[in-house]
Amino acid sequence: MNKTLLLTTAKVYFLKLAIVVIGFAIVAGLARNVEPSALGDYFWLLSFASVAAVVLRFGRDNLLVKQMANAVELERHRFVKQALGVVLKLSVVHICIVLSLYFTEYITLKEKMLGIAMLPPLVAVLSVFGYWAQAAKQAELQQLLNAAPRLLSGIAVLFALWFYDYTVSLSIALIFTAVSVALLCITYLFVSQPAKSDNHLTQADSATEVLRSAPNYARYLMIALCSTIMMEGAVLLAGLLTEAAEVAKLAVVMRIVSVVSFILLAFNAVLMPEFAVLAKRDNAQDIRMLFQKSRNVSLLSALFVAMLVLIIHKPVLSFFGQFFESSNHILFALLCVQLVKVVVGPTGQLLMMSGYERIQQYSLMFSCVSLTVFGLTLIPTYGALGAAYALLIAVSVNNFTGLYFCVKHYQVPWLPFVKVRSV
Numbered sequence: 001m002n003k004t005l006l007l008t009t010a011k012v013y014f015l016k017l018a019i020v021v022i023g024f025a026i027v028a029g030l031a032r033n034v035e036p037s038a039l040g041d042y043f044w045l046l047s048f049a050s051v052a053a054v055v056l057r058f059g060r061d062n063l064l065v066k067q068m069a070n071a072v073e074l075e076r077h078r079f080v081k082q083a084l085g086v087v088l089k090l091s092v093v094h095i096c097i098v099l100s101l102y103f104t105e106y107i108t109l110k111e112k113m114l115g116i117a118m119l120p121p122l123v124a125v126l127s128v129f130g131y132w133a134q135a136a137k138q139a140e141l142q143q144l145l146n147a148a149p150r151l152l153s154g155i156a157v158l159f160a161l162w163f164y165d166y167t168v169s170l171s172i173a174l175i176f177t178a179v180s181v182a183l184l185c186i187t188y189l190f191v192s193q194p195a196k197s198d199n200h201l202t203q204a205d206s207a208t209e210v211l212r213s214a215p216n217y218a219r220y221l222m223i224a225l226c227s228t229i230m231m232e233g234a235v236l237l238a239g240l241l242t243e244a245a246e247v248a249k250l251a252v253v254m255r256i257v258s259v260v261s262f263i264l265l266a267f268n269a270v271l272m273p274e275f276a277v278l279a280k281r282d283n284a285q286d287i288r289m290l291f292q293k294s295r296n297v298s299l300l301s302a303l304f305v306a307m308l309v310l311i312i313h314k315p316v317l318s319f320f321g322q323f324f325e326s327s328n329h330i331l332f333a334l335l336c337v338q339l340v341k342v343v344v345g346p347t348g349q350l351l352m353m354s355g356y357e358r359i360q361q362y363s364l365m366f367s368c369v370s371l372t373v374f375g376l377t378l379i380p381t382y383g384a385l386g387a388a389y390a391l392l393i394a395v396s397v398n399n400f401t402g403l404y405f406c407v408k409h410y411q412v413p414w415l416p417f418v419k420v421r422s423v
Helices: 003-033 036-057 061-068 073-103 110-135 139-164 170-191 198-212 214-241 244-280 284-311 313-319 328-344 347-353 357-382 384-410
Strands: none
Touching (some): 003 244, 036 110, 036 170, 036 214, 036 244, 073 110, 073 170, 110 139, 110 170, 214 357, 244 284, 244 328, 244 347, 284 313, 284 384, 347 357, 347 384, 357 384
16 A cells, blocks of 8 residues: 555544544534534434435436546546536425425425525535545545534524524524525636647546446436435434434434544545555456555554543543433444444445446345334334444445455455555
């Protein structure tokens, strides 16, 4: 693994660590000053926006990264503009559907209606810019774009509460900050337009045709949607099947244990374009080496952090308020979820970037079905703990299935810390 890749990964890791520390402080402030039910509604809305935004991007997620990783800057600008055009068109349809449901009183979530209508388009826009940054090997910027609305909205609510004793809706603050960041990104896109040249113009015109290939849409959309459901589905199901306070408990603990797999997430953000380039060169040996080394480093880091979380979990849970002190069993289950991800390694990223998208699609679809079935079975009885167990089962199914096919097609080792052999 070259020094540049390690340095980039380290930068992303410490940036994510800084984000999570700030996020912990903000969530703790909200947990101590906001009713658990209101906090649960806020986290549910974030999860809903993440899932709905995938549909509004219409399957461009990994396709954008894969194509832009091998593109010049002018081509990247054209990819982004085309993706934003699709987001805009689908967002109009999305908002019209939500407004029609509101005025016909078809659903009872009226207090969340503005967030349901506005947040998914804004999240979709920001994520397109995030994928642009990731493909340009600026994964640190992608992390900032993803975290900015959540962090800024929490800061705004706490600032108004502490300094002016004024209660601001979390949803309104989230929408306002997302709009502000999205406008800044769109402004940058047009200000930073590279100069056109005859050579690059021809390449860019042909490159944008890749994103207009209709057969790719359904596959990439399903993969992106299922991936997001695997991340957010437990919270969504909990919000539909149990009390909002249980959603708050689940979401807070998920944020605590997410620090365990941060090094893996940092590697994933860097590895996706690297895998795409190596796969295009048909360099299987370097793919195996990169996969195993990132897996080993991730696991060492994760084991250390997991042990630390287990040792200090009681004061950590108390830090978020008395309501969360009884969440230790949820924390143990979700720690296992993160460790499964780290032990298996970046299988999904490798399959997606090396032409095995269909395998990843079916694996994710089956895992989402598992999450839904076990969620419907366990959540009504066990609440947040049932959601955590359902997520553990689904993540295990997805990750070990992906590992099997990575072993089959690229001969990566089954276990971490096993030497990679030449084939």
